[in-house]
Amino acid sequence: MAPAAIDGDVEPSGWDAFQARKGRNLVALPSLVATQLLTQGFIRRRSRARWLAHQFVFWGCILAALVTFPLTLGLLHFESVGQEADRYQVYLSRVGTLKFDAGSILGWTIFHALDIAAVLVLAGVFIFLRRRLHDPGALAVERSGDFLALAGLFAVSVTGLFLTVSSTWLGGRFYAALNTIHALTVILGLMYLPFGKLFHIFQRPGNLGVAYYRQQNAEGPPAVCRRCGDDFASAQQIADLRDVLPQVGFDYTIDGDADDDNYQDTCPRCRRASVTLAQTARVGGFG
Secondary structure, eight states, X not given: OOOEEETTEEEOOHXXXXXXXXXXXXXXXXXXXXXXXXXXXXXXXXXXXXXXXXXXHHHHHHHHHHHXXXXXXXXXXXXXXXXXXXXXXXXXXXXXXXXXXXXXXXHHHHHTHHHHHHXXXXXXXXXXXXXXXXXXXXXXXXXXXXXXXXXXXXXXXXXXXXXXXXXXHSTTTTHHHHHHXXXXXXXXXXXXXXXXXXXXXXXXXXXXXXXXXXXXXXXXXXXXXXXXXXXXXXXXXXXXXXXXXXXXXXXXXXXXXXXXOBGGGSOHHHHHHHHHHHHHHHTTOOO
């Protein structure tokens, strides 16, 4: 949110709101990370099914990243312990850490962490897909890009599981071809990140600044509706909208006078009433 002027003062953006009360905001940061990023309670308030799907996909992707990137960068590897073929030690860079038996529950979990991640992601994908195909609200706003993100997650997860199927039950047959296909789906998925819903990976942490901005707004004076005179949002937020929206091509001034009435000064209830009145006038009235 860009700075905006109210009565000659420059109001803070989300980052400025954080800086203004850095000590208190740093203390609140762990709680915000837990609620906004990890548990995503704001989604649960909308729908438990959507929240469950988000959690499956989120933790599946987190687990996959925690395994894949360190392995690829050489920061994580495994070495056998002595002459024992079924006993391994985990190395973080060159530092030896945990030792475990390959046949133990811990060993199975470690060596199948990516399979677990794939199953979690697939569970989330199927919940999302069911909603996309049956929920009337989702069907009303459906776009092809929504299915493309699900298809990408599905492809990466299934081709990864096929590698385990090949090595465990097929004696390694088709492994090279399956590995190439899996690598291709991963590369295409990474290329797709900036262009679709998966970009939320980067957007969601930025929403922490929104939380600080809202908290700052809540402590300031309220905006007053130009139509009914009731308080609705904060004066700072409305002023910021009036300042920023014209810069991105949206001008909500009334009669073209930037210093006069602005549609942003209208509360949500009066906006709905205005739309209803305009639609009534458009069709010549009802009844």
